[in-house]
Structure formats: structure tokens, C-alpha cells
Amino acid sequence: MNGVAFIVIAIFTLAAALAAATLRKLMHAALSFAVALVGVAAFFFLLGAEFVGLALVFIYIGAVAVLIVFTILLTRRDTGKDHGFNWAGAIIAVAVFGGLTWAILKTQSLVIVAPHTPALTVKRIGVALMTTYVWPLQCVGLLLTAALIGALILVLEEKP
């Protein structure tokens, strides 16, 4: 397929992700998070699931990133002070990464090349969503409205 593209995108996303995790400034971290997500979307494009990639971009960058940025804005009073870095967390994260890689490398069955697949059209996804997975779709709709209302109530400030 496109090894080169894969490598480029991989490096790009991981770098952005690492930046998001380690950058001092909160705003930069948030923005690099957005960039990392674009990387992940690129991965999805690479894997042939354009729709999901676009959905990811649309939802995450369109909404979540903006939300994060807004939250940073609303909690401005102490963004200046750096809360410091907790090394124990880093060690655990590395350990987990080690464990995961060990597990992945150990299982040889994963070493397979992507079979040729018919292009995933939005129609197939649409049909699947609307027939077999119509209930989960409704539930997710319900969940989203509930989350919306919940978030609003949480943040709603009673006028004095």
C-alpha cells in the first residue's frame, strides 16, 4: 500500500501527540492535540475508511478541540502557573507501552497484509446503520442529547 505515507503520517501523529502530552503551555498542547487528531484521521484515510476519518475531523476538531480551548479560556486565572510534571505517571505509561508492544510483537498472527476490499461507500455504512444498527444509533442520539443537557446544567450558573 503506501508504506511511505504510513510512516509519514505515523511520525506526524505521534510527534503531535507527544507534543500535546508534554508541551508546557496548555494552549499549545490543546492545539497539538487537534493536529494529532488530524493525523489519526489521515490514518483512517490510509485504511480506506474516509467517512470515519472525516467524521473524526468534523467532530473532534470542529467541536471537541473548540470546547477544550473554550474551557482553557474559562479557567484562565491560573493557566500561567505550571502544575509541573509527575514522573510516576510517565513511568507507568512507559511500562504500559512496553507491555502492549510485548503483547503485540508476541502474537505472530497479526503479521498480515491488508486484503483487497471493495471501496467502503457511505451508502453501505448508511444502510448498515439504518437497518441492523438502528437501535444503537437511536441510543447514541439519546446519549448525545442527554450529554448536551447534562453539560448545560453542570455549567449553568444561577443568576444571583
Added chain:
Amino acid sequence: MIKSIDQVFVNAKHWLLSWLAGWPNWATQVVSSLINILALLAVFLTLFALLSVLERKILARIQNRYGPNRVGPFGLFQPIADGIKMLIKEDIVPVRADKIVHFLAPVLIAAVAILTLGVIPYGRNMTPFTIDCGILFFFAVGSATELAVFMAGWGSNNKFSMLGAMRAIAQMISYELPLIITVLPVVMVVGSLTADRIVAAQADYTYGVVPRWFAFTPWGLAAFILFFISGLVESNRTPFDVPEGESEIVAGHMTEYSGFKYATFFMAEYLGMFAISGLAVTLFLGGWHAPAHALEFIPSYVWFFAKLSALLFVYVWVRGTLPRTRIDQMMNFAWKFMLPMAFTCIVAAAVWHYAGRGLRGWLWSLLVIAIVYSGLSILLDTKRKFAPRVYRFAE
């Protein structure tokens, strides 16, 4: 012969590509997309330049004056003058501003604008970037503008720009919803997200004269109008240009920008306008189809750009006539009128489809829209709607 004229650009491209027969496959792909990009940029930058001056001339004519006519014949070289002006101005960056974010903002916003242009079919098989879910791509990328605007506001470390950015984002988010929901009926009726299929669906003509454009169906017209209004808001154009309202907060999130960065902002705004109206044309005005069977002989791209310029004229016309709306009026209008109407368009489209897509469907969907519209207008009686403005100062 007509066909060859119609396909002249496409053939040109193939001709160019034929030069690279021996190169590996991915290389030819890269080159072909490069060609597309260059063509796209060329066309739309010239259009940008043209429009900037035309806009000022039309505005002037509306205000009963001439507008720029000193530079070149009828002031046509005015954009070049502006361009040069912008380039040679000093690029001031606020001291404690967040330099990276400050710098990246205009870049991102321009990139996004150009990206959205890539999906629109300008003529018969003249779509620069054909992917399965074209419209979704358009909106996915489009949504990055909010982030860019925020970066601009945040990066310039200036209260006014921050406030301007907040207002712009609030405005754009509120109108993003109606924008997308009005697109839904078209996608639903056509059954696909790819722009080409949408345009193809509007090819036929009823009774040979009336084209099957969606704009001529009741729900299509309503959706088109709503889409157009949301387009105005998305590109921060006149009735809704609160963010950079000169009288209130200087240039909104663009206050701290000068020189070339400001030019890019300005360009991005226009490109955004082209993209939105281009999409409007593809979705509702039958893309590059001729308005009547008889006029088929005129090449497709001519029709596309004709319709595009008509819409742009309306943009400028609107800018010239309507006063600026208050931010809370705009918000109420979005949530209380636009959104319900957008939903009714979907229902109307469904009714239109199930009532047989013919005259009967036409009447039924008209009825639905009329009922909801009148109901909403009664409900949102202006006297009561605009509650006294509550001044809440930022904590």
C-alpha cells in the same frame, strides 16, 4: 464540438499528464493533484482580486457613487494596488502575543478555505478532488475555521480580539447547525454525499423548460434561502459581520494583524465566500447544468461561474443594503427560526419524495413549509421576542 469546448480544460490536463507516461503511479497522482491545485488557485485568486474591486464598485453604485475607478480602466487594477499595499506594509506582532499561534492562525484559515474549494464540481467531470463523501469533507474541513479564528483571537493577546474571536465562534457554531441540516434534504433526496451525483440528479428538465434544480422545489427553495443566510454568517459577511464590526470592536480577531497576514485573512474570507456559494450552486442551482435544454450548448463551467457570480452579486448587494444585526438577535434568529425551518425542510423533502416527486408532492411540501413558516412567524412575534437586553459583564 460543443463537447470538446466543454471538456477543454479536462483534455488539457490529460494532455499534460500524458507527458509523464513513464513515471510511477503515485508520482502521476501527485502531479495531477498539483495541476488541479494550481488551476484552482489561479482561477479563484483572480476571482478574489476581481471581486474585491467589483464589490467596492457595486457598493459605491448602491451608495450612489462611483467607487475605485482611478487605477486602470474602470478601476480594474485596484486589487493589484491593494495587493502591493498589503505586501509592503509592516507586519506588526504584539510583544507578549503567542507568536506561534499568532502566526499559524492566518495560515490555517487560508488552507482551510482552499481545501473546501477542492470538492466543488466546476464543470462536467471537472471536480478537483473526488472522494466518496465530498460534502462531509467540505464541512469537516470547514469546521476548522472556528479553531483558526480562536487561534487568531487568542494569539494576539488582546482583549478585543479575544472577544471578537469568541463572538465569531459563537456565531459560526450557531449557524453551522442550520447550514448542515439544510444540506441534509438534498443529500437525502439524491441519496449520496458526492457532489457529482448531486449535480447529476439535477440534470433533467420538466416540460423541457423548467430545469429539475432543487431550488425550484418548495423545500429546495426554503433550504437554499436558509443555506444562503447561514453562508452569509459563516463567512462573517455584512448583515452578520459583528466580529469585525468596525464601529464596535475594531477588526475583531484580526485587529492585531497587519500587512500580509491581514491580507491572507481577507483572502480567506473571500475564498470562504466562494466555497459556500459554490456549494450552494452545486446543491440547489444544479451545479454546471444549463437552465434550459436549449442552452445546453454553452459549456458547463460557464454556467457554474455564471451562477456563482450571480450569488456573489447577491452577497455584495446584501452587504450594501442590510444593517448589522445585534449578536443576541442573531443568536435567537439562528436557534428559534433557522433550526426549526431547517428541520421542516427535511420533513418537506420527505413529503415531496413520498408524494411522488411530481406536482402533488410539490404542493404538499409547499403546504408543510407554509404551515410551519406561518406558525413560527406567529410564535416568534417580534414584539415579544426581543427581550430587553441584559448586560452581563464577563467575570
Added chain:
Amino acid sequence: MNSWVVAYLWLIPAAPFAASLVILSLSNARRKSAAALAVAGQALALAMSMVAFALSMQAPGFRAVQNFTWFTFGEQALRLGFVLDPLAAAMLVMILLVGLCIFVFSIGYMAEDKNFTRFFAYLSFFSGAMLGLVIANSLLLLFIFWELVGLASYLLIGFWIEKPSAAAAAKKAFITTRIGDMGFFLGMLWLYGRSGTLLFYNGGNGCLESASLAILGASATFIALLIFCGAAGKSGQFPLHVWLPDAMEGPTPVSALIHAATMVAAGVFLVARVYPLFSLGAINGVTSSLTVVVWIGVTTALMAALIAIAQSDIKRILAYSTVSQLGLMMVSLGVGGVAAGILHLLAHGFFKALLFLGAGSVIHGCHGEQDIRKMGGLRRFMPVTFVTYAIGMMALSGVPFFFSGGWTKEEILHATANWPRSHVPYYLMLAGVILTALYMTRQMIYVFFGKPRVAAERAHESPRVMTVPLIVLALGAILLSVVLTPAWPWLHDYLVGEPVHFEFGRLIQPMLFISLVLVGAGIAVGFWMYRKAGLPDRGRPAEVDPLEYAQPALFRFLANRIWIDELYDRTVIAFSWMAARLSDWMDRYFWDGLVRGLGGLGQLFGIFTTSVDERGINAGVDETTAGTRGLGRLMSAAHSGQIQTYLGAVAIGMLALLLLYAWLA
């Protein structure tokens, strides 16, 4: 032939009942209307029974039945009914005639009593019940009226409720008759059980008709004997006679009506009514039940007659004479002379009522004095009473010819004579006749002859309202003999249901002479023994009774009613008292102990469970809770509240799983 009379037969008992109800509702002051109502009720009933009597005379062996359903339970219907046959018709007439005379007499006798109206209410109630009993066609209906009669007798005996002796006597009467009635009731149940119906005559399948009698078979004798217990109780036969003499506590008309003519006769009537039960399977007229009846009758007659001789109370003598006469009737029924028994019953009803009313007017005259030893020579002061009393005495002792008593007694003797089982009853009955004559002459001499003693000074003749019934009854006692003579035995044949024909030849019967001799002997002995009664004679003080002087031990034995009451006290009363104490002891100690023991057991169990609960379960639970709380506190220390520690823990957990997986695989 159910003419309208039979259909409205129930009106006869209904009239006195209605009268009694109305009188009860009147206040005590309305004396005149109460008396009028009672007499009217009686007269109406008499008229109707006259009509019924006329109807029953149309054909020999007349029987008309009027049955109706009282109520149905499930598909079983309980049927009652009224019957009109010679036996019932005769009894109706006798009861009403005697009753009417007694009602009129008691108007005078009870004049100064303050509960005058209540007395008449009870009297008419009693007569209504008695009439109902007589015409009942179902043993159940008969039993119902039987009980009402018992109730009436209780009310009337205990009429003077303020007198404790009267109340005790009423109670005693009621209880002894009830003991008998229990036997009657059992018999009735047994009969119903076997024959399925209590109707006497029901067109072929009544319990007294041949169809169901055949079903009864051997049990008929036992049923008969049980029913005889009721009869014995009510008619004062040997074991259950003790209440009759004490019943003299009631006013004299009551004694006259109830304890002479009607109620006591009910027992005999009952035996006569259910005679087929007694005589089922009779071998030439003798069945075991009938023999029992005979021997009971004989013992009662002799015993009562002997006791009567030694009594000093005028009414007690008559009471014992009634008991002995009833014994005689039972004997006659037992030996098979049903008609003779009934005849004697009817005749006895008239002259015994006469005697009682005579005694009543004597008592009234002597201002309530009942002890004959304080009376004497009253014949000069109360001539009418004396004459009617003498007629009654003659009839009672059985002087033949003019007096009805003679004829009926003679017939009974004739029937007892040819009783196949044994001749002893015959001879004893002869002795009975002598004794009867003896004690009656004793009484006559004591009361009417000799020198007037203490109570006699202010004696005066009773008013006309009392003497007229006496005269009527006396005439009745004499004229009745017209239909009783063997020459024209109209009443006998009427009862038996054979056509009567006049035959002069049969007038003189050998039995006539025997009875003449016996009665003469009796009177002679009486005169001889008691001519000096009440006067000091050859070393005998005045007030001492000649028999007592002659045989003091025997006299005292008889005077005390041969110690039967004391016997009962010692046996029955003692026994019941003992049974009461035993059940009290059982209840107090045995059952109570048992229950208290169970309670104790429960308490014990309670104590046990609480202790287990306290030490075992609670302690255990407390320990575990303490343990868990400690563990909880330990665990909570791990929760630092920091979100990141939790997230770290999750990650470490995942790692541990991976390691475990690695170590396992």
C-alpha cells in the same frame, strides 16, 4: 272428605293463642276485658270443636288429615299436619268444656289477685297449646305443643313468683318433665331416622301407618319405650312423679286444669296416639313395651294411693289421687284397653276438675287454709260445695251406676282381668280401688263432717261465679255415664270406630258387682277408721291421725312420700353435685394445668432462643461488622482522592493482567 272444617282445624288452638297474646298486651288494670277475652277465646274454640265433633261422628272410624310443608331444606321437606279423628275430637271437647268451667271459676277465685290479667293470658296460652297437642298429626308438631304445654305449666305453677316454694316447684316440675321429654325427643329422632317422616297419617306412608311400621320392625319397641319416658314424665308416672304433688303450689284452678284434667292426661293421650308403635308385633295384644307400661302404671297407682292416705294437705291428697288414676289409665292402655283408658281419661278429667275446684272453693272459703286437720264440719257452711264435692268423690272412687267414674273403672278392671300376661295387675288394681275409696272418704270426713275446727269458724260459701262451674262439672260427671254404660257404649264404640247399637242385656256385667263390693268395703273401712277423726278418742289426741295412731311407723313412712324425694336428693342430686365438683376440679387443675404447662414450655423455649440470640448471633454479627469496618478503613486509606492515582492503578492493573497472561501462556 277434607271438608272446610278440617282445613280450618288449626283455628281451634289459634283462638286461645290469639286471646292470650292480646291479653298479654293489656295492662294489669284491664281485668274485666282480659277475663272476657279469655272466656270468649275458650267459647269460640269450644264451638268450633263442637262442629268438628259433629263432623267426626258422621262415619265410624272417621279420620281427616290436613298436611302442610313447614319448610324445606335441600330436597327434604319437613311436613306437619292436623288430624281430626274420634280420639282428638273427644279430647278437644273434654278439654274445652272443663277449661271453660275452670276459666269461669278462676274469675272468682283469682278476683283479688293483682296479676289477674297475666293469669288469664297464661291460662289461654296453656289451653291453646293443649288443643294444638291434641289435634297434631305429626309427632314433631305434637312435641312442639308438648313443650309449650310444659312451659305453660311452669309459668302457671310458678305464678306467685314471690313465693320461693312456688318458684322451686315450677322449676322442679319443668326439669323432671324435661328429663322425660329428653327420652321422648330421642325416640322421635330415632323414629324419624328409621321411618323418614314424623307425620302420623299421610295417606299411607305416615309413620303410624303399616308401610313405615313394617320398616321399623324391632326398633318400634325401643322407640315406643323412649316416647313412653316423655309420657311418664308429663303424666307423673313412677320414677318422674315427684313434681306433681309439689305443683300444688300453683293456684287451684291451675291445678284443676293442668294437673288434673288436661296436661297430665297428655301423657296418656300420647301413648294412645302412638299406640300402633306400642302394639307392633303384639302376640295376642302383648308386647314388651306394653308390659313395661303396665307394670309402671301398676306401681304408680298403688304407691300414689298409699301415699294419699297419709297426706294432710287437701290439694296434695287430690294430686296423689290423680297420679294413681293416671297409673290406672296407663295400666288400661298397657293391657290393651285403649278405649277404656281414654274413656277413664275423659271421665277423670271432669270429676277430678270438679274435686280440685271444690277444694279451691273450700280453700277460698277457709281463707287460704289448706290443711284438712284444721277444717271440719264444712258441710253446713258450704252446702253446694259439699254436694258437688261428694258427687266428685263418688265418681272418683268408682261408685257404679250413676257416676261416670264407676263405668270407666269397671271397664278398665274388665280389660286388666283378661290380660294374658299375668293376673297380678288385676288384683293390685282391685286393691287400688279400695285404697282410692278409703282416702277419699278420709278426706270427706276430715273436711266436711265432724266438728268444725280452727279454720272452719269463718268459713263461708263461695260466690255464685265459683259454684256454678262446680254444678256444671258435677252434672257433667253424672250425665257422661249415659254414654258410658255397657248397654249403650256410644263413646267406646265412637272411639274404637264401630257402629253402636243399644243392647240392654249388657248393662249388668259381673265386674259391676265386684266393683260395687270393693267400693262399699272401701267406704265402710274409711268410715270406721276415720269417724272420730279430729276428736280425741280412746287415748288418741285430737290432731293425731287414726292411722298414725294405729301404725305410726307406716304412717310416717307414707306421710313423707315414702322418702322418694330424699332418695332423689341423695342419689340424682348428689350425683350431679359430685359430677359438677369433678368437672370443676378437672377444669381447674387438669386442663388449666395442661395449658399453663404449655405456656411454661413456650416460655422456656423463649428463654432459650433469646439466650442463643444474645450470645450466639448478635455477638457473631458484631464481630463480623467490626472486622469489615476495620478492613474498610484499611482499604479507604488507599483512596487518596487523587484522580491520577486511580488512573495509575488501572494501568498497573492492566499491566499485571498482561504479566499474568505472559506468565501463564
Added chain:
Amino acid sequence: MTPTLQVFLMVSAALFSIGLLAALSRRHAIFILIGIEMMLAAANLNFIAFWRFGAQHQPPIGVIIALFSIAIAAAEAAVGLAMVIAVYRHYRTTNVDQFDRLHG
């Protein structure tokens, strides 16, 4: 070298652990949310990778689950951020270490 499933999984594991790193090591509340979002994105990557490399089920189950998980992640992010704001209003700080009212 065309990328095999294993390599994809390596990348998503890396992304996941970077997310974990962000969530664990940074004391700022919003970092935790960013960390979580990254972990979720890694999971989605896994879904799509397995869908692409695995047996082609007729309804593209991997894609659909990825879609749903994106939607849910968005909802979760919204509520999470709302909570961060609410907590900030109460604590006047976003330093996670100081949110320890629920300690043992």
C-alpha cells in the same frame, strides 16, 4: 514495506500510552481529558485497523463501532469539560491534586 496490522497496532499502542502519559503525568484537569480523548482515538484506530485487516464482514462492523465510539467520546468530552468548569468555579483552580475531597 506495506504496513502490516502489527505495525498499526504498535502505532495505536504508542498513541494510547502517550494518552496515558498525558492523563497521568500532567496535573492539569484538561490534560486528563485530552489524554482520555487520545486513548479513545487510539482505540478507534485499532477498530478501523482490525476492520481493514480482518475478515470483511458484510455490514462494516468495525467502522460502525468506530463511528459510535467517536460520538460517545464527543459526548464524554463535553460532559468532562463541563465538569472541569464546574469544579474550577468551586475550587478556583484546575490543579488535579487539590481535588481530593473524596479521599479515604
